[in-house]
Amino acid sequence: MELTKEIQEFLLNEALERFLRYVKVWTTSDEMIETVPSTKIQLDLGKLLVEELKKLNLEDIIHDEYGFVYAFLPPSKGFEKVKPIGFLAHVDTSPSVSGKDVKPVIYSNYDGKEIKFTQNKDLVLTFDDSPNLEEYIGLDIITSEGDTLLGADDKAGVAEIMAACAAWKKFDELKHGPIVICFTTDEETGLGIDKVNMKKLPKICYTVDGGEMGELEFECFDAWLAQTKFIGLNVHPGNAKNKMINAIQIANRFFSELPESESPEHTEEREGFFHLTKLQGKAEEATSRMLIRDFIEENNKRRMDYLKNLKKAYEIRYPGLKIEIDFKHQYQNMFTYIDKKPQVVDLAKQAIEKAGLEVKINPIRGGTDGARLSAKGIPTPNIFAGGLLFHSRKEYIPTLALQKSTEVLIYLAHLWTQN
Ligand SMILES: [Zn+2]
Structure with missing residues (x-):
């Protein structure tokens, strides 16, 4: 299966439009509060996602007391026996920088010069801040106005999963097995994932979070x-x-x-x-x-x-x-668990390559929700969402990353139908 130009364009438009909508919803979590969700505002994005999932005709849509959203995408006809897989992303943004009234700004056809933030004249984004930026010359770059973070961590992940769902519904040729969607709260405080309903998740999951284009993570501290x-x-x-x-x-x-x-x-x-x-x-x-x-x-x-x-x-x-x-x-290095099911990582690598990207494997100097799920028996590597300079007012994402990450999800679901 190869994605046509038409589908690629659809993925970019869907993911971009959703991303710009989601970052405007204030969802900062609070590390001083031990209940889940730590902030009620996280429920606002959850509610919006529930409405959008309904419009896309997904099934078993649940918004639970912890603010987690679950939904089920039935398999393509004839692919009912394929192993179910799950995609997760988190709705909260880091408490380290304000996430209120985020106004995304798009720099079309980035020229390689320093980016000056519109609401903060002293703040600039340069290659020194992020060497990746040099690779993104000619692409469209999204930042905040400089007075807040952007929230690509992890609203890019949310938007990419939603865009993939829209594509699976619209294009019948994109074959896939049963897919479970899960949007979580309080990833940044580390407390949310304890509240996950394990019965709702399939035995194989992927988080879509963090990381430059092509990144795949399956090792953590x-x-x-x-x-x-x-x-x-x-x-x-x-x-x-x-x-x-x-x-x-x-x-x-x-x-x-x-x-x-x-x-x-x-x-x-x-x-x-x-x-x-x-x-x-x-x-x-x-x-x-x-x-x-x-x-x-x-x-x-x-x-x-x-x-x-x-x-x-x-x-x-x-x-x-x-x-x-x-x-x-x-928490434990998730490699211990993922190593026992190498296929989970191998297919993700293949999917990234099919999207035309170089696979970049980086050990995470920290923990992830995927690490906790892996320890609970669900191997959960992380696929890039495409944003960079997280938890900072300089956070940014190239729009191409929104498209490419969504492509990876589509290819990955298809690869699982053949295994
Ligand atoms: Zn994140």
Whole structure:
């Protein structure tokens, strides 16, 4: 199957028109709130999507109490036995930058000069900010006005999935098996995916999120949280000799023993780290939070052993001091699960190539909803949505990426009919 010019044009128009509509809906999530959805405004985009899915005649459309939208696209005639697949994207945008009153601006036929933002004269977008921009000369680029983020993360993903649905409904020659659509809330706070209804999702899923054109992600960090408590002893400083055990002072010393080279600011690509995110307390007691990250679980085990040994040494060095360390496994490298079903990744690679793009495989220095789903038994690699410079006022996307990502979804669904 090859996509005709007519279909490609349809995909671009559908995805672009939807994208411009969705980014205008304010859906910022709130990391300080632990309920899902963390902000009610996320439901506004959900409601709009439900209406549009109804217009497209999808089935079993649900907007649940967590703001998740589910819908089912029945298979093409004769393809009822094909394995069902699912496509997911998230409706919320990052709380790090305002997502209110986003006004998308299109720069047609980008000339390679710096882009000046209309509502923020001091803000410019250059090749230094994003080397990809140079590859996009001659394309149409969408940015915000510079006073908000754009929201391509992940409204591009939402728009691409919706555009693919519109195409599957309109063009009978685009064969596909059963497809489940799922739009999630609170991806940015990390809490949304816990509320997913696993019974609604098929055994194979893809998130459509993040990333430059051609990107495919199926590796992420193995992630641990270490929470440490230092229990000391406070005594009047005038007669503290050989009695006081100053917890905050000792905690400070303790963390300075960690290798500086294993910190986020000194690592990249496949290197792991310790990341102290919080240290607070008094002489009597101090507490801390530390993130431990690596692509290889063994390396994280070594980091945890290091902390455990340091605890022993410090309890000897400061008699009476007590250190408690609580380790929590936050998420696992999804490669562990996806590796067992290589076809899930292989077909995605083929689909990206069929769309005429070079496949770019990048390990994610973080976690994704797909990682959590993979751990729950649904291998879920991530397919690019096409936006860049996320969570920033310089966020942008070339319109071609909206089309190409949608093409990938169409090709991918078709490839699954042959496997
Ligand atoms: Zn995202």
